[in-house]
Amino acid sequence: MLSFNEVKVLIIEDDLAIAEIHRRNLMKIERLNVVGIATSQSEAETLLDLLTPDLILLDVYLPDGNGLDILRELRQKQQQCDVILITADRDAETLQTAMRGGVVDYILKPVVFARLEESLNKYLKQHSKFGHLDDLDQRIVDAMISVKSSSAVTPLRLPKGIDAVTLEKVRELFLTHQQITADNAGERIGASRTTTRRYLEHLISTGELVADLNYGTVGRPERTYKKQ
Amino acid sequence: MNLKIFVLPPYFLVFSMFSSIQNTILLNWKKVSFRRRLLLVMTFSGLFKLLILSIAIFAYLINSEEQDSGKNALGIAKYLAKDRDIITAILQQDPTLIKEKIEYLRTSIDATFIVVGDIKGLRIAHPLDQRIGKKMKGNDNDKALKQGLSYISVAEGSLGKSVRGKTPVIDTQGNIIGVVSVGYLLTSIENKAIHFLLFLVVMVILVVLTNAVVSGFTAKKFQNAIFGFEPEEFGRLYTELKVTLSTIKEGVISIDAKGNLKSINRSACETFKVDAKDVLNKKMSVVFPGNNLSDILLTKTSEYDVELMIHGQAVVANRQVLIVDGNVAGAVSSFRLKDEITELTKRLAQVREYSDLLRSQTHEHRNKLNTISGLIHLGKNKEVLELIGQETQHYQHLIQFLREAISEPMVAGVLLGKSERAKELGLQLEIDQGSQLLKLPKHIRAEDLITILGNFIDNSFDACISDNNNKSVKKVLVSISDFGNEIIIEVEDNGCGLPKDIVQKKLLKQGISSKSANNRGVGLHLVNQIVNRYHGQLTMDSVADKGTIMTVYLPKKHSKDTDNAII
Numbered sequence: 082m083l084s085f086n087e088v089k090v091l092i093i094e095d096d097l098a099i100a101e102i103h104r105r106n107l108m109k110i111e112r113l114n115v116v117g118i119a120t121s122q123s124e125a126e127t128l129l130d131l132l133t134p135d136l137i138l139l140d141v142y143l144p145d146g147n148g149l150d151i152l153r154e155l156r157q158k159q160q161q162c163d164v165i166l167i168t169a170d171r172d173a174e175t176l177q178t179a180m181r182g183g184v185v186d187y188i189l190k191p192v193v194f195a196r197l198e199e200s201l202n203k204y205l206k207q208h209s210k211f212g213h214l215d216d217l218d219q220r221i222v223d224a225m226i227s228v229k230s231s232s233a234v235t236p237l238r239l240p241k242g243i244d245a246v247t248l249e250k251v252r253e254l255f256l257t258h259q260q261i262t263a264d265n266a267g268e269r270i271g272a273s274r275t276t277t278r279r280y281l282e283h284l285i286s287t288g289e290l291v292a293d294l295n296y297g298t299v300g301r302p303e304r305t306y307k308k309q
Numbered sequence: 310m311n312l313k314i315f316v317l318p319p320y321f322l323v324f325s326m327f328s329s330i331q332n333t334i335l336l337n338w339k340k341v342s343f344r345r346r347l348l349l350v351m352t353f354s355g356l357f358k359l360l361i362l363s364i365a366i367f368a369y370l371i372n373s374e375e376q377d378s379g380k381n382a383l384g385i386a387k388y389l390a391k392d393r394d395i396i397t398a399i400l401q402q403d404p405t406l407i408k409e410k411i412e413y414l415r416t417s418i419d420a421t422f423i424v425v426g427d428i429k430g431l432r433i434a435h436p437l438d439q440r441i442g443k444k445m446k447g448n449d450n451d452k453a454l455k456q457g458l459s460y461i462s463v464a465e466g467s468l469g470k471s472v473r474g475k476t477p478v479i480d481t482q483g484n485i486i487g488v489v490s491v492g493y494l495l496t497s498i499e500n501k502a503i504h505f506l507l508f509l510v511v512m513v514i515l516v517v518l519t520n521a522v523v524s525g526f527t528a529k530k531f532q533n534a535i536f537g538f539e540p541e542e543f544g545r546l547y548t549e550l551k552v553t554l555s556t557i558k559e560g561v562i563s564i565d566a567k568g569n570l571k572s573i574n575r576s577a578c579e580t581f582k583v584d585a586k587d588v589l590n591k592k593m594s595v596v597f598p599g600n601n602l603s604d605i606l607l608t609k610t611s612e613y614d615v616e617l618m619i620h621g622q623a624v625v626a627n628r629q630v631l632i633v634d635g636n637v638a639g640a641v642s643s644f645r646l647k648d649e650i651t652e653l654t655k656r657l658a659q660v661r662e663y664s665d666l667l668r669s670q671t672h673e674h675r676n677k678l679n680t681i682s683g684l685i686h687l688g689k690n691k692e693v694l695e696l697i698g699q700e701t702q703h704y705q706h707l708i709q710f711l712r713e714a715i716s717e718p719m720v721a722g723v724l725l726g727k728s729e730r731a732k733e734l735g736l737q738l739e740i741d742q743g744s745q746l747l748k749l750p751k752h753i754r755a756e757d758l759i760t761i762l763g764n765f766i767d768n769s770f771d772a773c774i775s776d777n778n779n780k781s782v783k784k785v786l787v788s789i790s791d792f793g794n795e796i797i798i799e800v801e802d803n804g805c806g807l808p809k810d811i812v813q814k815k816l817l818k819q820g821i822s823s824k825s826a827n828n829r830g831v832g833l834h835l836v837n838q839i840v841n842r843y844h845g846q847l848t849m850d851s852v853a854d855k856g857t858i859m860t861v862y863l864p865k866k867h868s869k870d871t872d873n874a875i876i
Contacts, residue, residue, distance in 0.1 A: 171670075171704060171729060172663060173722030176711065180718040187708050189701035193694060196705070240792070242743045275741045275788040275799065282793030292793065294846050294862075302848045304862070 086209060089116045091134035093125045093151065094167070095143050103138060106194050110201055122146030129155070134162060136185075136204065141168040141175060149175065152182040163208075165200060167192060243283050247272065251280040255290070260307035281306045343539050344528040351524035352517055359513040367506060371499065375472050379461035382491035383474025385418060387459055389489045390476045395425055395434075399478055399487040404433050404441050412436070421494040422468055425478070427487045428454060440467060445490070453477040453488045463495070470495050558645070560624070563631075564593050565639040568603035580646060581620045602642050605630055609637060616647065616838065623647035651756065662726055669733045707740070715746045715789070719755040720762065724787065727766045731785065736773050738766070741788035746796070752867040757839045758798065762787070764832035765800035765859045772804025778854055795845070795862045803856040836861070 090113055094100035100118045107113050116132045119125035122143045129137075129151075137155075141148040148166070155162055166179050169190040179187050186200040239245060250270045254261055261269075267277035284290040288309060295305045341349075389395055389411075398406040407425065411434045415423045425434040426445045435441050447464035452475070459476035466473070473492035477485045535543050554561050560577030564570055570593050573585050581597065588596045593603050600619045605612060611629040618624075626644035630637055677700065684693045707728060711721040724740055731738035749755060766785060773783040780803055790797040840847045843863045851857035 171666070171725070172659075173726040174659070176708060176725050177718035177722040180712060180721060187712065189705050189708070191697050191700060193698040193701070196698070196701075240745075242745060243792075275786070275790075276743055278788075278797070279743045279745075279790055279792055282790050282795075282797065285793035285795075292795070294848070302846070304846075304848070304860070 086112055087114050088112055088136055088205065088208060089114055089132060089134040090136045090138065091115075091117050091119065091125070091128055091132060092138045093119045093143070093148060094138065094140045095120050103192075103197075106197065107138075107201070110198065110205075112205060113201065120144075122148075122151060125151055126154075129160065129162070133160070135208070136163045136165065139164050139166050139184075141166065141170050149178045149182070152178065152184070156182055163204065165197075165204070167197075240283065242279060247276075248280055248283070251277065251284065252289070255308050260293075260295075260305045262303050262305050266306070343532060344525060347524045347528040347531075348521055351520045355517050355520040356513065359509075359516055363506070363509045363513065366509065370505060375463070375495070376461075378493040379463075379472045379474055381418070381474070382420065382472065382493060383459060383461050383476065385414070385420070385423070386474040386476040386489045386491045389414075389423070389425070389491070390478045395489065396478060396480055396486070398433055399425065399427050400480065402427065402433070407434055420491050421471055422466070422490075422492045424490045424492075425487060426450065426490070428485060430454065430488070433487065436468075445488075447473070449473075450475065450488050450490075454485060457485050466492065468492075468494060559643045560645070561641065561643045562593075562597075562602070563639055563641040564602055564606075566606060566637055568593050568606065570596055571639060577644075580622060580624070580644075583620075600642070602628060602640055605640050606637055616835075617644070625650055648756075651760075659726075662730060665733060666729055710740070710742070714744050716748050717746060717755045717758070720746055720758055720789075723759050723762055723766075727763070727787075731770065734770060734774065735783070736770060737782055737784045739784060739786050741786060744787070744789040746789045746791050749796075750865045750867065753796065753843065753863060753865075757843070758796070760839060761798055761836050761861050762789075762800070764836050765798070765861075768832065768859070769800050769802035769804060769857065772802050772806065772857060774804075776803075776805040776854070778805075791865065794866065795864050797860065797862055799858065799860040801856065801858045806853040806855050806857055807851040 090107060092100050092103050092107075092115060094103065097118070097120055100120065104115045104118060107115050113136075116134055117128045119128045120143075122145045125143070128134075137151075139148045139151060143151075148168070152164055152166070155164070164182065164184045165186045165188060166175075166184045167188045167190060168175060171189070176187065185204055188197060188200060239248065247270065251266060254266055254269060258265075263274045263278040263281055266281065267274045270277060281290060281292075285292055285306070290306045291309050292304055292306050294302045392407075394407050394410060398404065411423050411425070415436060422436050423434065424432055424445060426432050430445045430450050432441050432443055432445055446467045447462075449462045449464045452458045452460055454477060457477045457479070459474075461472065461474050463470070463472050465471075471492040471494045473490050475488060475490045478487040478489060480486045532538070538546065554572070554574035555576075557574070558576055560580045561572070561574045562570060562577050563572045569590055570588055571590070573583075573588060578585050583596075593600065597619050600617060605628055609630050609632075611627075613627045615626050615628065616623065617626055623646070624644040625647050626642050628640060628642040631639040631641060677696070681693055681696060684696065707725065711724060715721040715724065728738040728740070749758070766787065769785040773785065776783065782803075784803050786799075786801040788797070788799045788801075790799075837847060839845075840861055840863070845861060845863040847862075848860045849857065850860075
């Protein structure tokens with residue numbers, strides 16, 4: 082039964098009925114092996130030590146503690162373990178802690194299995210990539226940490242949210258205009274102000290444009306963009 | 310009041326001398342009022358000093374009288390020793406020759422006695438006739454008769470203790486043939502001094518009375534200066550003040566009228582990381598530049614909830630002028646780190662938001678359960694699953710988006726909280742899907758972005774709620790961009806906008822005063838301060854009944870003044 086690429090999953094969920102449903106659903110997915118179910122924080126801590134799971138389905142509410150505490154502890158101990166947070170919480174703090182703790186996914190209760198399945202499959206795909214490769218090359222890292230890559234802009238690659246066609250349209254505006262506001266530019270290329278501004282700001286970061294605060298015709302300051 | 314001062318001291322003097330001495334001095338000294346104590350101390354110390362002085366003067370006088378009398382006596386003795394009649398009288402052993410002459414001399418110089426003795430010390434002349442021919446008393450003739458010296462001596466003679474001048478009598482051949490002794494009884498000198506002593510006593514009483522008046526007056530003056538407190542009470546109050554200041558969490562500093570730092574409590578020392586000893590009694594403007602506490606000495610107006618930047622710490626301060634007798638005597642400032650207050654306010658807001666959320670969720674939840682039970686009843690399983698999926702769909706998307714686009718958890722948290730809030734208010738909060746906020750530059754604090762975002766969004770909510778035109782969708786659009794060299798935060802709403810008569814600059818400075826009743830209205834002011842601190846820009850575009858766009862631009866590059874800028 083134990084295959085090389087098997088992923089050991091621990092379910093931490095205070096409601097045994099829900100945990101059991103999760104378990105049955107997870108069994109349907111290949112390569113996932115539910116190795117344990119913990120219904121309290123203390124139980125979870127023991128099982129984490131004993132079973133060293135690769136993945137945890139972590140509920141936030143536990144009778145004797147908080148799933149977020151378990152997450153923090155995991156990170157402190159630097160245990161090699163991924164977490165999918167499952168919670169009914171909709172408050173900002175939970176999200177913040179989850180983001181800081183670097184969770185793989187954040188799934189809201191009530192859980193629709195399709196959503197969970199999607200998340201797990203995505204996880205398995207990444208996991209197998211890691212499993213097969215000894216050396217990671219930059220492309221794979223970038224693909225995995227999709228958002229973070231945009232900060233390291235290579236001249237050829239465009240960041241997320243910037244597409245080449247629109248960018249060219251925006252560039253063309255400056256052939257006919259000395260300076261232009263985001264509002265104006267938006268009207269001309271048929272996009273919203275915020276979208277257009279995104280492109281204009283991108284062009285500032287590449288050094289093509291500069292922005293200035295102008296006291297325009299109406300008397301209130303407007304940000305205008307012009308060529309460097 | 311003056312009358313009282315001059316009437317009371319004699320009364321106090323009598324009182325303190327007779328009735329209160331035994332029962333107060335030892336046991337209840339501290340219970341005696343300060344005025345009475347000062348009076349007692351002054352009176353007794355005055356009395357004691359004068360007593361010592363009198364004794365010294367008296368002793369000195371007696372001594373100098375003795376000296377003077379001795380010198381006189383010796384002079385006369387020397388003169389008489391040269392007298393031919395006396396030499397003859399000694400040689401012939403005949404007292405009658407000089408009796409009258411000497412007696413006359415004695416009475417005229419007021420001496421007690423003039424005695425002439427021969428070489429054996431037998432008297433040739435003496436004020437009392439019956440003692441003539443007898444041996445002289447005092448045993449102090451040897452130096453004159455044997456060594457031929459002239460001298461002053463004090464000795465017990467036949468007439469009593471006296472100071473005497475003695476000189477030998479020498480005949481024409483140079484032989485010592487006798488002695489002349491002129492003396493004054495000491496009692497007669499003391500009698501003279503007694504008169505002086507009486508005078509002294511009168512003076513002492515006068516001085517003590519003056520003392521009483523002065524001490525009474527001084528004590529009153531002094532107590533007025535310390536608000537009528539007894540010294541022990543005052544000491545206790547002072548200690549109490551010190552302890553109170555050290556126990557409170559607020560930092561407290563005070564300055565005097567010249568702007569010197571006069572006190573600083575433990576909390577303030579900890580906040581600014583200074584040692585009290587190093588800063589006390591130094592100019593405030595030197596020790597804590599940026600704190601313009603000295604300014605309120607001139608304006609004489611107290612200030613509350615002022616935000617300041619001192620020693621790189623943002624604080625919220627209350628400052629009050631000290632007025633004593635109508636004059637400015639200094640100023641006191643109490644303050645708290647702004648972060649503490651912000652933290653508390655944030656917590657409170659979160660708790661409030663949470664309880665609101667729970668309420669609306671419970672309600673929604675019941676309705677949904679109702680629908681689900683209905684659908685199951687009708688056997689529509691697929692619809693049930695869809696409905697449950699919908700429940701989380703919007704939120705799940707939002708979280709997904711925030712996790713991917715916004716790297717700063719606190720900013721993501723605020724956006725999440727505000728969009729929940731918008732739902733409850735029946736508004737729509739849309740976050741521009743092209744928004745992006747990667748890791749913040751080091752010098753930009755996430756808290757500041759939250760202040761900006763939170764205030765803008767809250768203002769937009771207010772604007773949407775108070776908008777009376779029936780717009781189909783009341784919408785707030787948030788857009789965050791860090792694509793360029795600046796972080797751009799923009800919040801747009803289609804709410805009521807601002808009336809034309811409100812001047813933008815004034816608004817940013819003071820906030821919206823109409824909100825001050827709800828403990829708000831400082832939001833824009835705070836935002837403006839933050840923008841200034843980062844050398845950023847803030848623009849506002851508002852049209853009445855159409856809506857408002859607020860935009861903030863914060864440079865990503867760190868400018869050095871940012872840290873020291875005074876908000």
